[in-house]
Amino acid sequence: MLEVEPVIHNPVMPEEVILFLITNKKGLYVDATTGTGGHSKRILEALDSQGRLLSIDRDPLALSVAGSRCKDDRQILLKGRFSELGEIIHRNYQGEVDGVLFDLGVSMFQLKSPKRGFSFTSPERLDMRMDTEQGLDAYEVVNSYTEQALEELIRNYGEEPKSKRIARAIVERRKRKAIEYCSELSDLISSITGFHGRTHPATRTFQALRMEVNGEIKELRAGLEGALRGLKRGGRLCVISYHSLEDREVKKLFRESERASIVKIMTKKPIRPSEEEIRHNRASRSAKMRICERL
Numbered sequence: 001m002l003e004v005e006p007v008i009h010n011p012v013m014p015e016e017v018i019l020f021l022i023t024n025k026k027g028l029y030v031d032a033t034t035g036t037g038g039h040s041k042r043i044l045e046a047l048d049s050q051g052r053l054l055s056i057d058r059d060p061l062a063l064s065v066a067g068s069r070c071k072d073d074r075q076i077l078l079k080g081r082f083s084e085l086g087e088i089i090h091r092n093y094q095g096e097v098d099g100v101l102f103d104l105g106v107s108m109f110q111l112k113s114p115k116r117g118f119s120f121t122s123p124e125r126l127d128m129r130m131d132t133e134q135g136l137d138a139y140e141v142v143n144s145y146t147e148q149a150l151e152e153l154i155r156n157y158g159e160e161p162k163s164k165r166i167a168r169a170i171v172e173r174r175k176r177k178a179i180e181y182c183s184e185l186s187d188l189i190s191s192i193t194g195f196h197g198r199t200h201p202a203t204r205t206f207q208a209l210r211m212e213v214n215g216e217i218k219e220l221r222a223g224l225e226g227a228l229r230g231l232k233r234g235g236r237l238c239v240i241s242y243h244s245l246e247d248r249e250v251k252k253l254f255r256e257s258e259r260a261s262i263v264k265i266m267t268k269k270p271i272r273p274s275e276e277e278i279r280h281n282r283a284s285r286s287a288k289m290r291i292c293e294r295l
């Protein structure tokens with residue numbers, strides 16, 4: 001149960017998503033990242049009475065908000081992970097969908113809701129689980145991983161040049177007392193790296209922890225493969241990513257699939273949000289949308 005009014009996530013590039021994703025108003029669609037339902041709502045508006053939408057997310061709290069925002073009997077809401085997507089599509093639609101949307105990363109709902117522990121300025125316990133029912137959380141990663149494992153994940157997932165110093169500082173600090181809160185960790189990072197420019201010095205480390213806790217890269221690969229298996233000929237896969245690690249995975253899989261004559265890439269260059277959208281929604285500024293079509 002949510003104790004406060006939920007923060008609703010603003011869907012990114014909603015018009016562009018509809019334009020590229022929907023090729024058949026009577027078709028079957030999957031929103032693999034439903035969040036609070038922004039894109040799902042737009043997809044339902046674009047479909048006619050025979051269209052169907054399967055809205056999936058691993059976050060049960062977000063799904064319940066999405067469910068209360070769009071009550072529509074053409075839609076099924078389902079808790080699930082990207083790595084289960086192939087199986088979910090097969091079970092619900094016998095692998096014959098017209099389009100799948102992925103809008104990657106974390107939602108404003110997750111970032112701003114109390115007790116989720118994603119935000120480095122918050123005094124909350126380190127958590128960062130998208131699926132609030134899973135075991136591993138950021139507290140466990142920060143307080144039990146070896147120095148080497150921390151360094152590697154901060155370097156690989158955060159692309160943080162100061163990964164070694166940060167990992168060292170974490171391990172030194174937790175010898176005295178477990179690092180419990182988001183702000184405690186971000187203060188520790190700021191104290192050793194200093195504060196330069198506009199980006200908070202803990203940004204990269206927090207991204208890395210979030211990616212580790214949620215197994216994001218592994219999940220993404222499995223999800224894209226599952227989606228491709230579930231698309232019918234002419235069906236489209238539309239992916240919005242927000243940082244280079246995600247985008248690299250998407251680009252790689254699209255290219256490999258094009259080489260294997262499984263898809264045709266529709267976006268030689270990614271589609272970016274307009275200046276106007278970025279002005280109204282800062283969170284959209286790093287978005288890149290790539291689309292391919294099943295052959």
Ligand SMILES: C[S@@+](CC[C@H](N)C(=O)[O-])C[C@H]1O[C@@H](n2cnc3c(N)ncnc32)[C@H](O)[C@@H]1O
Binds near residue numbers: 033038082103106131
């Ligand atoms: C950027 S938000 C999507 C926002 C949504 N498009 C909207 O308009 O409200 C990304 C969502 O993807 C979900 N997600 C991320 N990784 C996932 C995974 N491996 N399996 C299922 N859902 C995932 C997150 O829980 C989050 O709700």
